[in-house]
Amino acid sequence: MKLTGRIVTPKDPDYNEARTNINTNIPFYPKIIVFCQCTTDVVNALLWAKENCIPFRIRSGRHSYENFSLLNDGLVIDISEMNRIHVDTMESIASIEAGAELGDVYKKLWKHGQTIPAGTVANVGLVGLTLGGGIGYLTRVFGLTCDNLLEAEVVLASGKVVTTNKHNHRDLFWALQGGGGGNFGIVTNLTFQTHSIHNVSIFSIEWAWEDFECAYDTWQNWAPYTDCRLTSSIEMKANRTIIAQGQLVGSKEELLKLIQPLVKACKPCSIKIKNTSFINATRFFDDPAENEPAPFKRSGSFVQEPFPQEALSLMKRLLEKAPSENCAIWQQSLCGKAGCIEPEDTAFFYRDSIIAQEYNATWSCHHERRQNIRWVESVRKSLGRYTNGDYVNWPDLFIQNWQTTYYGDNYKRLQEIKAKYDPDNIFRFPQSIMPSTTL
Numbered sequence: 337m338k339l340t341g342r343i344v345t346p347k348d349p350d351y352n353e354a355r356t357n358i359n360t361n362i363p364f365y366p367k368i369i370v371f372c373q374c375t376t377d378v379v380n381a382l383l384w385a386k387e388n389c390i391p392f393r394i395r396s397g398r399h400s401y402e403n404f405s406l407l408n409d410g411l412v413i414d415i416s417e418m419n420r421i422h423v424d425t426m427e428s429i430a431s432i433e434a435g436a437e438l439g440d441v442y443k444k445l446w447k448h449g450q451t452i453p454a455g456t457v458a459n460v461g462l463v464g465l466t467l468g469g470g471i472g473y474l475t476r477v478f479g480l481t482c483d484n485l486l487e488a489e490v491v492l493a494s495g496k497v498v499t500t501n502k503h504n505h506r507d508l509f510w511a512l513q514g515g516g517g518g519n520f521g522i523v524t525n526l527t528f529q530t531h532s533i534h535n536v537s538i539f540s541i542e543w544a545w546e547d548f549e550c551a552y553d554t555w556q557n558w559a560p561y562t563d564c565r566l567t568s569s570i571e572m573k574a575n576r577t578i579i580a581q582g583q584l585v586g587s588k589e590e591l592l593k594l595i596q597p598l599v600k601a602c603k604p605c606s607i608k609i610k611n612t613s614f615i616n617a618t619r620f621f622d623d624p625a626e627n628e629p630a631p632f633k634r635s636g637s638f639v640q641e642p643f644p645q646e647a648l649s650l651m652k653r654l655l656e657k658a659p660s661e662n663c664a665i666w667q668q669s670l671c672g673k674a675g676c677i678e679p680e681d682t683a684f685f686y687r688d689s690i691i692a693q694e695y696n697a698t699w700s701c702h703h704e705r706r707q708n709i710r711w712v713e714s715v716r717k718s719l720g721r722y723t724n725g726d727y728v729n730w731p732d733l734f735i736q737n738w739q740t741t742y743y744g745d746n747y748k749r750l751q752e753i754k755a756k757y758d759p760d761n762i763f764r765f766p767q768s769i770m771p772s773t774t775l
């Protein structure tokens with residue numbers, strides 16, 4: 337068996353670029369990175385690694401928080417150069433090679449007046465995002481990214497290539513809808529149901545720090561329950577800013593009416609609202625800084641009911657004590673279409689959550705690293721009593737009982753599916769699903 341595709345090793349001038357993920361917190365030095373160009377390259381890479389007993393990881397968009405797509409000394413099977421997108425406008429279907437990035441997916445589908453609900457940052461990999469769920473500013477109107485998945489091509493542990501959907505390998509398809517990347521096989525192609533999209537209306541509202549409790553409380557009691565066509569977020573930063581932003585698939589007039597509770601709450605210091613093309617809105621929500629490699633620590637969780645007053649004060653205190661100005665708590669509203677599916681219908685368990693919340697810290701000097709990591713951990717622990725689970729797409733090595741917090745009651749079934757498709761556990765990383773031993 338031979339490795340095929342574009343091969344990069346430590347001797348090559350582009351090795352450093354090739355081995356670097358978006359999170360540079362802990363550097364990794366793989367022995368070989370193979371940039372696959374087609375499914376045969378993927379099969380060859382997998383069989384080569386097995387034959388030579390070389391540990392390997394799968395990589396696409398490079399955005400794993402904990403760099404589960406990298407390893408030292410082994411082989412990285414990289415899919416990012418398999419990124420063709422084909423849109424069937426008549427059937428409202430898009431067939432997308434697994435290496436495509438979100439920004440390219442949005443742009444290509446936009447040319448056909450179509451889209452899929454996905455995340456915000458342009459160079460996040462579609463495949464990693466989909467396999468763990470996928471939340472963004474269309475979640476409440478069209479559901480999670482994984483809810484719009486119709487089919488996937490997967491290279492199994494045996495090297496066999498299968499197509500999985502609601503009819504073929506149904507159990508595997510269920511697991512791919514929220515079970516998390518890297519667990520069941522190497523996904524090479526994804527087929528989605530697409531949605532027509534034209535103009536949308538977006539808003540941005542800012543409050544003064546003194547209005548923290550009032551602004552946040554108004555947002556949390558409004559955002560998950562308002563019109564399903566409207567998905568919004570709120571970001572509270574250590575630099576003492578509070579900004580809510582959101583997108584309505586509807587007119588500016590409708591949006592203005594819908595955001596009245598926010599506008600009336602505690603006198604915002606800035607309100608911006610406009611109607612724009614959907615593709616412009618994706619650019620508005622994308623943060624160029626987040627597309628660049630940098631060291632960071634992030635974690636996040638799901639919230640099932642609005643926070644009580646004491647939690648609001650706690651969040652404010654945690655932010656005021658943060659080690660750097662960039663530290664932030666970011667939340668996005670859920671419910672709507674994402675909440676209309678039962679927890680056991682897909683591997684994505686936390687369907688009854690109202691909010692997904694993220695804690696993040698980034699730093700520029702190495703000596704700031706430890707205090708920033710500690711801060712994220714202290715926020716996760718302090719707010720833990722108000723949250724009901726964690727998001728597998730925001731993995732955190734500090735989470736001890738991740739099997740339950742990522743997957744809830746679905747973990748047992750995921751283990752059974754893992755045992756069926758990867759009994760020898762060749763697809764593994766620090767928080768990968770273990771095959772059940774009862775098969």
Ligand SMILES: Cc1cc2nc3c(=O)[nH]c(=O)nc-3n(C[C@H](O)[C@H](O)[C@H](O)COP(=O)(O)OP(=O)(O)OC[C@H]3O[C@@H](n4cnc5c(N)ncnc54)[C@H](O)[C@@H]3O)c2cc1C
Pocket residue numbers: 357358393394395396397398399400401403404405415434454455456457459460461462463464465466467468469470471472516517518519521522523524626627729730765
């Ligand atoms: C800046 C930033 C912004 C983000 N924004 C959002 C957001 O808006 N919404 C949201 O829901 N999430 C968001 N995320 C989280 C994101 O969904 C996850 O990090 C996701 O796993 C990234 O996938 P990737 O392909 O880019 O990453 P990678 O690091 O390449 O892979 C992530 C995981 O998937 C596995 N994997 C990669 N390719 C394949 C494949 N072809 N087949 C099987 N497994 C594979 C890897 O082994 C790894 O375990 C964001 C993350 C970052 C860092």
